[in-house]
Amino acid sequence: DADVTQTPRNRITKTGKRIMLECSQTKGHDRMYWYRQDPGLGLRLIYYSFDVKDINKGEISDGYSVSRQAQAKFSLSLESAIPNQTALYFCATSGPPGAVPEKLFFGSGTQLSVL
Amino acid sequence: AQSVAQPEDQVNVAEGNPLTVKCTYSVSGNPYLFWYVQYPNRGLQFLLKYITGDNLVKGSYGFEAEFNKSQTSFHLKKPSALVSDSALYFCAVRDYGQNFVFGPGTRLSVLP
Numbered sequence: 001d002a003d004v005t006q007t008p009r010n011r012i013t014k015t016g017k018r019i020m021l022e023c024s025q026t027k028g029h030d031r032m033y034w035y036r037q038d039p040g041l042g043l044r045l046i047y048y049s050f051d052v053k054d055i056n057k058g059e060i061s062d063g064y065s066v067s068r069q070a071q072a073k074f075s076l077s078l079e080s081a082i083p084n085q086t087a088l089y090f091c092a093t094s095g096p097p098g099a100v101p102e103k104l105f106f107g108s109g110t111q112l113s114v115l
Numbered sequence: 116a117q118s119v120a121q122p123e124d125q126v127n128v129a130e131g132n133p134l135t136v137k138c139t140y141s142v143s144g145n146p147y148l149f150w151y152v153q154y155p156n157r158g159l160q161f162l163l164k165y166i167t168g169d170n171l172v173k174g175s176y177g178f179e180a181e182f183n184k185s186q187t188s189f190h191l192k193k194p195s196a197l198v199s200d201s202a203l204y205f206c207a208v209r210d211y212g213q214n215f216v217f218g219p220g221t222r223l224s225v226l227p
Contacts, residue, residue, distance in 0.1 A: 004158070033214075040219055042119075042205060042218050042219040043159075045216075090158055092158075101209070101215075103149065103164060
């Protein structure tokens with residue numbers, strides 16, 4: 001089983017719809033991240049969480065919200081999807097708890113298309 | 116603010132030839148530098164990191180990277196490219212907030 005699991009793998013939705021992307025991890029890491037990938041722009045940080053009670057905005061948080069339901073779960077929501085949120089979304093983790101992060105572990109990604 | 120540049124969108128190399136994928140960075144303080152690789156329909160995978168120590172860092176799949184402080188560069192290299200190395204490569208730096216800032220990516224094509 002994958003250490004970092006994202007669901008769904010693909011999603012097509014319409015403008016204005018609410019959508020949630022989910023991420024769960026079995027690595028025991030405290031830090032979790034949501035990135036989006038756009039061609040030619042690399043990965044940009046949307047939100048990050050260093051533990052269950054710590055949520056922080058990243059570079060491009062407008063139009064997104066997150067929930068850290070447990071140490072192992074971190075979900076990303078688009079309250080009212082718009083076409084320029086069409087992208088590949090990645091969840092990532094780093095750890096172990098209390099350590100300085102030395103690398104990220106990524107899920108397989110969710111391809112989201114907003115029509 | 117920390118930033119990463121990858122000056123080449125695409126690098127083409129013949130199988131068996133050496134390859135270089137370039138990365139330059141801008142950070143305040145000591146740099147913590149990383150390379151990740153993304154194969155089609157997959158998430159990013161860690162290749163190697165530079166935290167401190169030797170300027171030549173060895174990583175997975177025969178890759179290595181050379182840290183050059185004076186040129187603020189961290190170029191990824193491999194002595195002999197394989198077709199299976201074809202992928203999207205990302206350079207990244209860890210910023211003062213302990214988050215990771217990524218470059219735009221370089222697509223490597225190894226031609227048989």
